[in-house]
Amino acid sequence: MTPTPADGPEALNADNDALVDHRLVRAWLWSALVWLTLFPLVGLMLSIKFHVPDFLGTEPWLTFGRIRPVHVNGVIFGAFSTAVLGLGYWLVPRLCGRPMAKAHWGRWQLWVWNVFLFAGSASFLLGHNLGFEADEFTWPFNILRALVMVTFTAQVLVTVFRRKERGLYVSLWYFMAGLVWTVLNLILGNIILPYVPMSGVNNAALHGLFIHYVVGLWITPMGLAVIYYFLPLAVKKPLYAHKLSLLGFWTIAFFYPFVGTHHYLYSPIPYHTQTVSIVTSMMLIIPVWAVTVNFFGTAMGRWGRIAGGRDADAYAAKFLLLGAVFYWFGCFQGSVEALRRIQQLTHFSDFVIGHSHGTIFGAFILFIVAGIYYLWPRLTGRQLAHPRLASWHLWLTIMGFSVMFVGLVFQGLVQGTMLENGANFVDSVVEMKPWWFTRTLAGATMDIGILLFVINLVRTARHGAPFVAEAPEPEEPTEARPAGEVKGGLVAAPSRVVLIAGVLFFGTAVFTQGILPSISTATNTPDVTDQATGLTIRATDYTPQEKRGRHVYIREGCWYCHSQYVRPVTGEDRRWGPVSQAGEYVFDQPHLLSTRRIGPDLTRVGLKYGNGWHAAHHWNPRDVVPDSIMPRFPWLFDPTTTSGGDGPPELNDDGKALVAYLQKLGTNIGDWRETFAPTRLGGGAAFTVGAGGASGADNRILALGRDVYSRRCVGCHGVKGDGNGPSARFLDPKPRDFTKGIFKFRSTPGKDSLPTDADLYITISHGLWGTAMPPWYNLSTDERMAVIQYVKTFSDRWQKQEVVPAVAVPEEPAVTTAALRAGRTSFEARCALCHGKQGHGDGPISRALKDTWGHAAHPANFTLPAGTPRGVKLGHDSAHLFKTIYTGVGGTPMPVFGEQVKPDEIWNIVHYVQSLRVAAHVDELQADGLDSGEVTTARRQLWDDLSPAASRGDIEARVTEEGAAVAAAPAAGTGGAG
């Protein structure tokens, strides 16, 4: 007798086993269990590295940047997708009333899929990485994945179109659409993004879509298909509302394809494109609320049975509903974090990681876990062996995941708030460490839950009691009819799902959010605004060595922790440098904007530190920055130099290339450091700790100074302040030896005189260009003043000698042509012996010069841009140059000219030196494409930046133009000057 709908679901199922190949589904789910155990465990390893950076040693294949894609892709395509494909072989035939088309393909697909996952993960560990987040697999593995996805999609579509079931259940809408979307997305991610030439900004716009298509058009629809299928069966009730299913599906299908750009808000991607992504992100509240109402409506009236049930179906229901709760929270968080103000605070932080874990693990992994719980007895013929283990699994998941989710969200808010309020970046990292430790504990708790789940299923398959399908409860008085087309429904036919949801909406979104913005000239041309002059120049491509370095940067996964765009919000332009421009990224494919800042943004890192600093930092970051959590990269060094010996380890070709790439970053907008406001801060008031006897206040200041010193300075200057910190061996010039109490830049007269606090404050705030000494303007004024007092404790000069008053810098005279000519004459007479006639630092005796410590002393090359080795260290501004010439450079052969040269002559030399840099700077701008008609404007602006005297009265135009001519023209008998 043929069962009727009134006989209930189990009776209907009884003769349907022939539709499904149980062995095939079992095989897929066994594989899923392996990946479900392994890949989250990799995440736990990663988590430990946040608070124990040297965990797993220094093998390249176990470093953070290589493991991270294993975890992310493993969870998406291993743990989740393997299970989904396996579950698909169950639910598609049952919803269609006929076996899956070409079901036997599932066997080779499983082999191919597992090879893809295993070999693909191994390839990450070996450093093969495409450079796109969530799209890191290289082509051999993309082919394997596509082979399975395309054939599986074809099987599902054929099965659906030939189905015997009249109705088309909501799970099939999601299954069909998700597969079609993903096949299209693989074309986008595996072919277009890496191989179709495009600028970095356009690359990012499309990649933002790709990332969210993986999440929103693969994981989401497939996960929802699973819960829609298993929830009514597990709770043994009808689905609450078909109309809610309709609302949920079509709003997801319509809005989701547009949202991906929200990954790169405040980037140079066109503003309106970002706005559309924000609005559509918020509109996703509609489907999320619709589907969750549907889920909980379905469970209504069964809470006692679900909560108290101890069979597999009950645990399936528990995990489904738990996942639905996390889905609601995670998705609501995801919508609101797209809002600009929220994103200002939270983007790049663990807030986003909270969202991704909240949805991927909290919802979708739990959905497939529930599906497996439901199917396992039906696949093995055995009832769940250990309900108690399932209960532990449930509660460990609830506890572990709740702690992880809430912790990540709040630590993101904490870090975002710290940075918005100007905290030093590494301080925010230190603040995160206890949170990361808690995250590790939470993750371990979740992983233990998964292990118990797997153990339970293994024991069920071997030792479980025979499974007997539960008899249907005769509580539904309503007569049910076979599902058919719903009048007026938008999903009356599968073709509409495929064509409208799958193709039309997807195509519209890719066109409007990805392709249209790429038509914009601004995103395609290398035109950028020079920061010093405000005029248009052109960005330049990478050299072959820099390109190699970029490859190393991608290979080692540096981009997982370092972003490369400065946003115009939360003070990022004061923290890192000028806001990013579209033209800077023209040569960046793959773009490396990144979505995370575990370390600082690197957009403007070029020329911030010397090459030696980078070498020391890659050898051991904690030698340089004790609080750093960056991995070590010893494999970027020549092995013949790393096992002791006299010299420091030396970078190999990969390491040198990486440093060359880093030094290129951010330099395409001209010489911006010279005019960067935070490095031009003035000094504070001077005082002396201990004057009149040490007081409690003094001790507090010294304690603060000691703390600052031990976290910022000790790596180079050493615990004893003798300039022999652990990274000093890599550095040239060597770090200052504070024990002698001799400092380079002072405003106090006399050879090697003690500097004022204001002098040291300026040096600390500004940093010393071309050396390892970075600017520390992100430290608070209190911290900077305190560390100055602590530095003074290293030398008894501060106790024995008084700091004499600073020289009074006389009013700067107007810059005139005559002054420049006189300055050149004085320069050639007094300075050229060391600095060279053209100011290149190559005078006849320059190679023989030594400093107080016996190290080579290199005279400054005045023509070089800020940050270039052997250029000026504190800039070309008038007052600084005057003081330096007047007081000399402490500890070097640079004499004190103030005792023998009159101030007017010093000013002439200052202006001549400035003219050397102005001329060189104009040449650089012209080489970078400055329009010849704007040279005069550029020169005038550059002069104004360096000298307030250059723009006085009506002499301005003549000086700026003629001054350049003076500098540029060869002087009779003396050679050129610039």
Add this chain to the structure above:
Amino acid sequence: MSGPDTPKGNPAQDPDENGEDALHVYRAAGIRERTGHVPVWLWAVCVGLAVWGGYYIVRFWTPPG
């Protein structure tokens, strides 16, 4: 109006086979599904978000200032 969990009538007697309480069965899967309805408050959320979305797109099509 009856809720989907407390059906009053038999949809077989309902001239509208897609009435709120109508119950559909997917035979091979054993899944049952009600036609159901979208709550009014959820429609209000839809309208509210649509109005806000329209405003936001117009207001922030170009950067402020």
